[in-house]
């Protein structure tokens with residue numbers, strides 16, 4: 191049994207089926223994909239959630255390859271733009287030209303940040319030297335303690351808004367260091383060429399989820415079925431939705447940490463699991479796309495990549511085809527300037543985004559062929575995006591509860607990944623890891639030693655893998 195049909199849940203189900211187990215995936219929404227969601231706007235595929243993959247995003251690219259979803263490079267020719275202190279400046283590379291003194295300060299702080307990142311063991315933040323002290327402070331607290339200039343702090347705020355959907359004062363420094371270390375360092379996390387934005391998926395990221403779901407046993411994925419209650423038995427687990435109950439030998443719960451609270455666990459989860467669900471709240475980040483007949487900014491030698499200190503749009507990326515057959519501007523909306531935008535009517539939101547684009551790329555940006563936006567904080571069963579934000583003090587005592595099984599319940603979801611957590615890759619690898627845990631646990635239970643052939647998937651055990659279902663109609 192898998193709870194959640196995001197990339198993590200579907201990757202888990204795929205591995206479990208490959209081991210001969212009958213799996214049911216219960217999904218609250220009427221679609222698969224969770225935090226990956228694609229749309230077609232004026233003939234262009236756009237990704238409203240997870241979008242980019244980097245060279246070391248091995249698990250999600252392997253999954254995309256396996257289901258025939260193609261990748262293409264992200265356009266990065268030409269100059270980037272920095273909107274800074276009311277001015278517009280061109281630049282190349284990762285570091286924006288925030289002024290000579292500010293650049294010296296930025297280099298100093300980045301070097302110190304890099305050293306601190308390398309000192310956090312991947313997958314074991316609690317084992318870092320001074321872990322408690324690093325956890326007790328926020329990213330903002332650390333920047334201030336280092337006397338970072340306002341410019342450096344503002345740039346790090348842009349990183350925090352894009353990466354976690356929060357302000358630097360809201361997130362544990364230890365988590366930031368661990369997250370960045372697991373993503374291969376700040377450059378790799380922020381860069382296009384050689385970095386996490388290097389490629390995106392031609393048919394859209396959600397298509398990976400759609401095809402993985404379609405390749406599962408017919409009826410395996412049940413949509414529109416929020417799991418409300420999970421009863422743990424000695425060797426089984428019974429999961430309830432308002433459409434019925436399913437009993438299986440194990441459950442893999444892949445919902446974001448905060449959403450674990452919406453499920454009633456019986457017997458109740460251990461205290462630190464409950465605290466984790468309270469203290470790892472989702473970030474808030476929205477996205478918008480404007481689609482044009484062609485990428486006119488490229489004519490002016492611009493890459494379409496912009497960073498800004500004013501909103502509502504604070505980052506843009508050219509997410510269109512390299513051949514220029516469509517112009518696609520991806521816009522991130524977040525931070526303090528986004529609060530009013532988030533609650534505005536659709537027409538006002540569109541006007542706000544296009545005003546930002548016109549400031550950056552000229553009046554032609556005001557007339558796109560199509561526009562769409564997605565406010566992730568409005569999503570009832572996702573809660574925000576792109577990943578959970580543990581506040582100061584929420585990592586050391588709670589990190590292990592992210593993935594520590596509780597009896598017959600195992601955990602996945604991108605937040606539980608030991609590498610590239612917060613990314614689509616982390617979602618896939620975490621799902622695969624949880625599935626392997628289940629396979630091992632069942633093999634042990636069945637006395638099958640290293641393999642699982644004999645006991646698991648034995649047709650004598652109810653519906654294929656010991657799963658019994660009452661009243662749930664597969665979608």
Ligand SMILES: Cc1cc2nc3c(=O)[nH]c(=O)nc-3n(C[C@H](O)[C@H](O)[C@H](O)COP(=O)(O)OP(=O)(O)OC[C@H]3O[C@@H](n4cnc5c(N)ncnc54)[C@H](O)[C@@H]3O)c2cc1C
Nearest residue numbers: 194196197198218224225240241242417575576603604614
């Ligand atoms: C704006 C934005 C931009 C992003 N950009 C990138 C990017 O460029 N590159 C990248 O790699 N990653 C990016 N990400 C992150 C990436 O999308 C996520 O890490 C990944 O999709 C998470 O997958 P998941 O399966 O772990 O969780 P989810 O996708 O959240 O899946 C969990 C599923 O569980 C369901 N669910 C919740 N509660 C219940 C319940 N009680 N019962 C049943 N089902 C339930 C949810 O509906 C959901 O479908 C971005 C995310 C956002 C929001």
